Amino acid sequence: MEGAITHVSRRTALKGIAGLVLGVHLPGGSAKAQSGAAQIFRSDGTTARFAPNAFVRIGTDDTVTILIKHIEFGQGPFTGLSTLVAEELDADWSKVRAEHAPSNPDLYKNLAFGMQGTGGSTAIANSYEQMRKAGAAARAMLVEAAAQAWRVPAGEVTVDRGLLRHAKSGRQGRFGQFAEAAAKLPVPDNPPLKDPTKFRLIGREGAVKKLDAPGKTNGTALFTIDIREPGMLTVVVARPPRFGGKVASFDAAEARAVPGVVEVKQVPSGVAVYAESTWPAFKGRELLKVTWDDSAAEKRSSEQLIEEYRALSRRSGTVAAKHGDAEAALARADKVIEAEFVFPYLAHAPMEPLDGYLRWDGERALARLGSQLQTGDQETIAAVLGLKREQVQLETMLAGGSFGRRAQVSMHLAAELASVAKAIGPNRPVKLIWTREDDLRGGYYRPLFVHRLRGAVRDGRIVAWANTVVGQSFVKGTPLEGMLVKDGVDPTTVEGARELAYEIADFQCDVHTPNVGVPVLWWRSVGHTHTGYAVECFVDELLQAAGQDPVAGRLAMMAKAPRAAGVLRAVAELARWSGPGPANNRARGVAVVESFNSYVAQIAEVSAGDGEGPKVHKVWCAVDCGVAVNPDVIRAQMEGGIGFGLGHALYAEVALDEGRPVPANFDTYRALRIHEMPQVEVTIVHSSEKPTGVGEPGVPPIAPAVANALARLGHNRLRRLPVVRGMV
Amino acid sequence: MTAFQIRVNGHTHAVDVLPDTPLLWVMRDTLGLTGTKFGCGIAMCGACTVFLNGKPLRSCAFPVSELGDGEITTIEGLTGREAAAVQRAWIARDVPQCGYCQSGQVMSAVALLKEVKRPTDSDIDQAMNGNICRCATYVRIRAAIKDAAHALGA
Numbered sequence: 001m002e003g004a005i006t007h008v009s010r011r012t013a014l015k016g017i018a019g020l021v022l023g024v025h026l027p028g029g030s031a032k033a034q035s036g037a038a039q040i041f042r043s044d045g046t047t048a049r050f051a052p053n054a055f056v057r058i059g060t061d062d063t064v065t066i067l068i069k070h071i072e073f074g075q076g077p078f079t080g081l082s083t084l085v086a087e088e089l090d091a092d093w094s095k096v097r098a099e100h101a102p103s104n105p106d107l108y109k110n111l112a113f114g115m116q117g118t119g120g121s122t123a124i125a126n127s128y129e130q131m132r133k134a135g136a137a138a139r140a141m142l143v144e145a146a147a148q149a150w151r152v153p154a155g156e157v158t159v160d161r162g163l164l165r166h167a168k169s170g171r172q173g174r175f176g177q178f179a180e181a182a183a184k185l186p187v188p189d190n191p192p193l194k195d196p197t198k199f200r201l202i203g204r205e206g207a208v209k210k211l212d213a214p215g216k217t218n219g220t221a222l223f224t225i226d227i228r229e230p231g232m233l234t235v236v237v238a239r240p241p242r243f244g245g246k247v248a249s250f251d252a253a254e255a256r257a258v259p260g261v262v263e264v265k266q267v268p269s270g271v272a273v274y275a276e277s278t279w280p281a282f283k284g285r286e287l288l289k290v291t292w293d294d295s296a297a298e299k300r301s302s303e304q305l306i307e308e309y310r311a312l313s314r315r316s317g318t319v320a321a322k323h324g325d326a327e328a329a330l331a332r333a334d335k336v337i338e339a340e341f342v343f344p345y346l347a348h349a350p351m352e353p354l355d356g357y358l359r360w361d362g363e364r365a366l367a368r369l370g371s372q373l374q375t376g377d378q379e380t381i382a383a384v385l386g387l388k389r390e391q392v393q394l395e396t397m398l399a400g401g402s403f404g405r406r407a408q409v410s411m412h413l414a415a416e417l418a419s420v421a422k423a424i425g426p427n428r429p430v431k432l433i434w435t436r437e438d439d440l441r442g443g444y445y446r447p448l449f450v451h452r453l454r455g456a457v458r459d460g461r462i463v464a465w466a467n468t469v470v471g472q473s474f475v476k477g478t479p480l481e482g483m484l485v486k487d488g489v490d491p492t493t494v495e496g497a498r499e500l501a502y503e504i505a506d507f508q509c510d511v512h513t514p515n516v517g518v519p520v521l522w523w524r525s526v527g528h529t530h531t532g533y534a535v536e537c538f539v540d541e542l543l544q545a546a547g548q549d550p551v552a553g554r555l556a557m558m559a560k561a562p563r564a565a566g567v568l569r570a571v572a573e574l575a576r577w578s579g580p581g582p583a584n585n586r587a588r589g590v591a592v593v594e595s596f597n598s599y600v601a602q603i604a605e606v607s608a609g610d611g612e613g614p615k616v617h618k619v620w621c622a623v624d625c626g627v628a629v630n631p632d633v634i635r636a637q638m639e640g641g642i643g644f645g646l647g648h649a650l651y652a653e654v655a656l657d658e659g660r661p662v663p664a665n666f667d668t669y670r671a672l673r674i675h676e677m678p679q680v681e682v683t684i685v686h687s688s689e690k691p692t693g694v695g696e697p698g699v700p701p702i703a704p705a706v707a708n709a710l711a712r713l714g715h716n717r718l719r720r721l722p723v724v725r726g727m728v
Numbered sequence: 729m730t731a732f733q734i735r736v737n738g739h740t741h742a743v744d745v746l747p748d749t750p751l752l753w754v755m756r757d758t759l760g761l762t763g764t765k766f767g768c769g770i771a772m773c774g775a776c777t778v779f780l781n782g783k784p785l786r787s788c789a790f791p792v793s794e795l796g797d798g799e800i801t802t803i804e805g806l807t808g809r810e811a812a813a814v815q816r817a818w819i820a821r822d823v824p825q826c827g828y829c830q831s832g833q834v835m836s837a838v839a840l841l842k843e844v845k846r847p848t849d850s851d852i853d854q855a856m857n858g859n860i861c862r863c864a865t866y867v868r869i870r871a872a873i874k875d876a877a878h879a880l881g882a
Contacts, residue, residue: 074825074863209822216827217818217834219763219803226762234757259729259746277757278766279749351767351775351828351862400765400828401862436768632822636868640825643864666772666860675853677866 054107055134056085058142062162062176064091066131067101069108069116070123071372072212073350073399073406074640075695076633077123079210081131083629084124086208087201088135088194091175092162098211103374103394115375119407119522121596121693124629128691129193136191138182145181146173196627196688203628210633212398224369224397225433227357232429233262235420236281236438238288239270242297242659243443244517247271249291255284264288265423269412272420278433298517299659305448305516306342309470313340313452317468317512318488321498324506326454329464333456337545339538341453342720343471343530344653345661346446347669348523352400353434354442356417360385362426365392367417370399372406377414384418403524403644405444409478410519412444440669441661445654446523447472448516451497451534457546462557464506467497467534473513474520492522496531496700501561501594502539502554518656524644525696528595532700533649533707533721536591540708541717550590550708551577561594563624566685567601568592570622574683575603580712586617589708591701598625598697599685602642604678606709613650613724614715616678616706623682623697626689634694635682641698642680647672649703650723670724734795736761737805745792752776752787755802763803763831767860774859777832778802784839786858803831810841813879817872825863833859837873846877 057065066085070077078098086096101108105116111126113119139159146164147154150171158165165172201207215221240246250271252264260280265272271290275281300308330336356369358381365385371377371394378394385392399406406413413432421430434442449471456464473490475481484491489511491498498509523529543553551572558565571577571590581587585607592601602621609615621638628634651670655662663669707718730747733740736759743758750769755761755778764787767775771786778787779801787800806815814837817823824830833856840847840855847855852870861869 074827076825209819210824212827213819213822213824216824216830217815218806219831221827222762223765223828225766226756228757228760228762277745277753279746279753279757282769283746283748349862351773351826351860352765399826401826403862436770436773636822636825636865639867640864643866644862647864665770666768667770671773671860671862672864672866673857673860674866674869675857677864677870680867 055101055131056089056138058138058175058179060176060179062092062095062174063097064089064095064175065097065099068098069101069110069127070118071100071370071396071399071406073370073402075123075637076210076630077118078212079208079633080124080630081127082211083201083208084128084131085135087199088132089139090159090161091135093201093208095162096211100396103371103378103396105375109375115373117373117375117407119372119404121598121695121697123693123695124691125597125693132193133191136193137188140188140191141182141185142175142178144185145178149178149181203631205631208630221398223352223400224355224357225352227368227431229357229359229429232431233274233276233424234278234281235272235274235430235432236285236435237267237270237272237416237420237432238285238290239438239442240292240294240297241441242292242294242299243519244297246293246296247290248293251289254287254289258284258287263424265420267416267419267423269416269419272423274424274430282435297659300516300656301658302344302448302656305656306450308514309448309450310340312470312512312514313450313468317470317510319508319510320489320494322508326464326466326506326508329506330454330456330466333458333464335456337455337542339453339541339717340719341451341530341534341537343449343533344655344721345448345518346523346648346652347440347654348403348405349439349669349671350399350401350403350405353436353439354405354413355431355433356413357429357431358417358421359429360421360426363387363391366395367392367414368395368397369413369417370397370402370406371414372402373408373411376411380411380414381418384415385422404522404526408444408521409474409480436666437664440654440663440665443519444521445518446529447474447520449530451530453534453538455538455542457542460546460548460553462502462504462539462542462546465500465504465508467509469494469497469509469511469531470514471530472516472518472520474522476513492527494531495527496593496595497527497535500535501564501592502557503560504557524641525595525699528593528700532591532593532595533704536593536701536704537707537717540589540704540711544711550580554592563599564592564594567599567622567624570683570685571601571603571620574622574681575620577603580709582713587709587712589705589710589712591704591708593697593700595697595700597692598623598694600638600697600701602701602705604702604705604709606706606713608713608715614706614710616646618679618681619702619705621680621682621698622685623694624685624687625694625697626687626691628684628687629691631684634684637694638682638698639680641696642702643672643677645699645702646678646706647676649706649721650676653722653725730793732792732795734792734800735797736800737802743792747793748791750788751778751790751792751795751800754792755787755800761802761804765828765831767829772860773829774832774836775829777835777859779835779839782842784836803835806835806838809880810838810876813876814838814841814872817876817879821868821872821875823865823868823872825865829859829861833861833869837869837876840873841877841880845880847873
C-alpha cells in the first residue's frame with residue numbers, strides 16, 4: 001500500500017514531526033509478517049516502508065501515534081485502542097495521538113470479521129490483546145535500544161510515562177531519543193504483557209482523557225463534509241421517491257440554468273447534479289424534472305405491512321430455538337397470556353448525513369469517507385471504476401455518528417460515490433452529500449417487526465413461552481447470507497428472543513422473514529432493538545400476572561445466567577429498588593438485556609408527563625462488559641445509548657405511505673432533546689472477564705424499562721412503538 | 729450571482745454567491761469555515777449555530793442577502809471568558825462523542841452564559857433544546873454548562 005504510506009507520511013510531515021519514526025510490526029501468524037526487522041520510515045516519505053501490523057509510530061519529538069483500525073464516530077476507539085497500546089508501552093498519555101489507519105485488510109482487519117470494519121461492538125474485544133502486544137513490542141525495543149546505548153542490561157532499564165531510566169547509573173532518556181535506534185532492532189516475537197494488577201491506564205478512573213475531545217470542541221475536527229479541494233464538485237443525487245423505482249426520463253434544463261451547476265448525469269441510483277458548491281447543487285436538484293418508473297417499486301404502506309405481518313404471526317414460522325414443548329404446555333395451561341408487539345421502521349439519522357469524497361485519475365483513486373466497512377467500500381469503489389483494490393486508497397474520516405448506517409451490507413454509498421465520479425469522468429474530484437431528507441427517506445431502516453408472544457404462569461413462575469417473530473432480514477440475498485443464515489434463520493432477526501436469560505421449561509421461538517422491497521439495515525444493537533423490548537415487556541407482564549416483583553421474579557429464573565443476574569442485582573442496589581410503585585405519581589420499570597456479550601440492566605423512573613408523552617426522570621444503569629478499559633467512555637456510551645433508545649421508543653417512526661417514507665426531516669422525525677433526557681447514574685460491575693463492547697448494549701433495556709414503568713402507572717401495556725405516535 | 733460584503737469573525741469578506749444562499753454555505757464553501765455544521769437545513773437541529781451580533785442564529789436557513797452589516801461569529805472566531813470556560817468544561821467532562829453537533833452546542837452554551845450567569849436546569853433546557861445531539865451527550869452538556877458557570881464565578 002504505497003499510497004497509504006505516502007499519505008501517512010505527508011500527514012506526519014504536516015504535523016511537523018521531525019526525523020525518523022519507529023514502525024513496529026508484530027508477528028501476525030504468517031511467515032512474511034515475521035520476516036525482517038522493524039522498518040524505518042522517514043517523514044518525507046523517501047525511504048518509507050510500512051510494516052505489517054504497524055500500529056505504533058514514535059517520533060523523535062517523543063510523540064506516540066497510534067494507528068486506529070476502527071472508525072471513530074463517537075463510541076471511543078481512538079481513546080480505547082490508544083489506552084491499550086499506551087498501557088503496555090508505559091507511554092506518557094500527553095504525548096499520545098490517534099489517527100485512523102489506512103485501508104489495508106492484511107494489516108488492519110477486524111479479527112472478528114476477517115476484513116477491515118467496525119460493528120457488533122467489537123472494537124475493544126478484538127483489539128485487546130493485539131494492541132497491547134503492539135505496545136509491549138515497542139516498549140521492549142525502546143528498552144533494548146536504551147540498554148545498548150548505555151551498555152547496561154536491558155533488564156535493569158525501567159519505563160515510566162515515556163521516560164526510560166537506568167537507576168544504578170542514573171541515566172535516563174525519553175522515547176524520542178531511542179526511536180531511531182529501536183527501529184533497527186528485531187521485533188520481539190512474544191513480548192510479555194503486564195499482569196492486570198499492574199495496569200495504570202486500563203480500568204483506572206481519570207487516567208486518560210479522550211484524545212478527540214479538544215478538536216470536537218473548537219471546530220477543528222475534520223469530517224468528510226468538511227473536505228474542500230481545488231476543482232472539487234459537490235454532488236447531490238435525486239433518488240426515486242419509492243424504493244425500487246427507476247428513472248424513466250428527466251429534463252435538466254432548469255437545473256443546468258442555475259449558476260454554479262456544472263453538469264447533470266444519470267447514475268444507477270438516480271440523477272446526479274454536479275455543482276461548484278453545495279447550494280447550487282441543492283437548487284439544481286430542486287429544479288430537476290424527473291419522471292419515475294414505479295412499476296417495480298414497493299408500494300405498500302406501513303399499516304398494510306403490519307396487517308400482513310400480524311396475519312403471519314398467527315402461524316408458526318421457521319423454528320429458531322426450542323426446548324420442551326411450548327404448544328403442549330400452553331394447551332394445558334389454565335390461562336394463556338398473549339401479546340402482540342409492533343415496531344416501526346426506524347432511521348439512524350446520524351448528525352452528519354452520508355457523504356464521501358473521491359478523486360480519480362483513471363488509474364488510481366483516493367476515497368475519503370466515514371467508512372465503517374473499509375474493505376468492502378474499497379472493493380466496491382474499485383469494481384465500479386474498473387480498478388484493482390490496490391489502486392484505490394481509502395482514508396477513513398471521523399464520522400458524525402453512524403448507529404449502523406455507515407456499515408452497509410450493500411456498500412451502496414461507496415457504489416454511488418464511485419458512480420458519480422465515473423459519470424463525470426477522471427480528474428474531477430467529487431464530494432457526494434446526502435441531505436437530511438435524503439437520509440430519512442433513503443431507506444436502510446431498522447426493519448419493521450411484529451412479535452406475537454404467548455405465555456403461561458404457574459406457582460409464581462413462567463412455565464411456557466412461545467414467540468413468533470416477523471420481519472425482514474437484511475442479510476438475505478447478500479454475501480452475508482451464507483455466513484450467517486443457518487437452517488433458514490437469520491440470527492440478527494431473533495437474537496435476544498431465541499435465547500433468554502430465564503429458565504422456562506417449555507420454550508419456542510420461531511420466525512418469518514417476508515420479502516419487502518424496503519432496504520433495511522442493522523441499527524444500533526440490531527435485533528435487540530425489538531427483541532429486548534418484546535421479551536422484557538412480556539416477562540414483566542407475566543411476572544405481574546404471577547404476582548411477582550419485577551426484580552425478584554426475574555432473579556428467581558436466572559440461576560443459569562449469573563452475569564445477567566449480576567447486573568440486575570447491581571442496578572437494583574444502585575436504585576435502592578423497593579418495588580415498582582407507583583409512589584408520588586412515579587413508577588419504576590426494570591429491564592435486563594445481554595447484547596454482544598455485554599450485560600446491561602436499567603431501572604427507569606417515569607411519570608405520566610404533561611400531555612406530551614411520558615416523562616422519564618431518572619435511569620439507573622448497571623453494565624458488565626468484562627474488563628472495563630475506559631470507565632468514563634463506558635459511562636458515556638451507557639448515557640448515550642439510553643438517550644438514543646429512549647428518543648426512538650418515545651417519538652420515532654418512519655411510516656410508509658403507499659411505499660413513500662413520510663418523515664423528511666427532524667420536524668417530522670422527532671429526536672430526543674435535552675429537556676427530554678433523564679438523569680443517568682451508571683455503575684460498572686467489576687469483572688476480569690475478557691472485555692466486550694459498549695457501543696450498542698446501552699440501547700436495548702431502556703424502552704422496556706420505561707414501558708414497564710408506565711404499565712404500573714395504569715397505562716395499558718404498550719404494544720406498539722413509538723409511545724407518542726402522531727405527536728410531533 | 730450577487731456580490732456581498734459580509735463581516736465574519738472580525739473580518740470583511742467579499743463574496744459572490746446566489747443571493748438566497750444560506751449563510752451556512754457561504755461560511756463553509758466560500759470562506760472555508762467548516763467548524764459550523766450542516767444537520768438539517770431547516771433550523772431544526774442547531775448544528776449550524778453561529779452568532780449574529782452576539783445572539784445565536786441558525787445559519788442554515790438564513791439567506792446571506794439578509795445579513796446586511798450584521799457581525800457574524802463562528803466557532804473559529806469564538807473568544808472571551810465564557811467561551812474559554814465552556815470549551816474547558818467540555819473537554820474536562822469529555823462531552824463529545826461523534827462531535828458533529830458540538831460546535832453548535834458550544835455556541836448555544838456560550839450564548840446562554842453570556843445572558844445568564846447561573847443557569848438553572850430550566851434555563852439550560854430553554855437555551856439548548858434547539859440543539860439536537862444524536863449521540864445524546866445531554867447529561868454531560870448540562871453538567872459542563874454548570875461547571876463553566878461555576879468557573880466563571882457565578
